[in-house]
Amino acid sequence: MPIIRVEMLKGRSVEQKKALVESLTSGFVESCGGNRDNIQVVITEIEAENWGIGAELLSDKGKH
Secondary structure, three states: OOEEEEEEEOOOOHHHHHHHHHHHHHHHHHHHOOOHHHOEEEEEEEOHHHOEEOOEEOOOOOOO
16 A cells, blocks of 8 residues: 655645645556555645755745
8 A cells, every 4th residue: 555745835725735645646556556546645744944954944044
């Protein structure tokens, strides 16, 4: 049973997340085969203050 994990910043709508789950599931089936009903997608949403790039929190980028 494949599991696809996505970590992304908070802020997407439920409709966007539904579209993402559909796209990832379809892409997996097209690429690897399998039964789409067995594919799981787990979305973890992270606050910008908990994500850093280039030694800087994303919540601070653009503030200076």
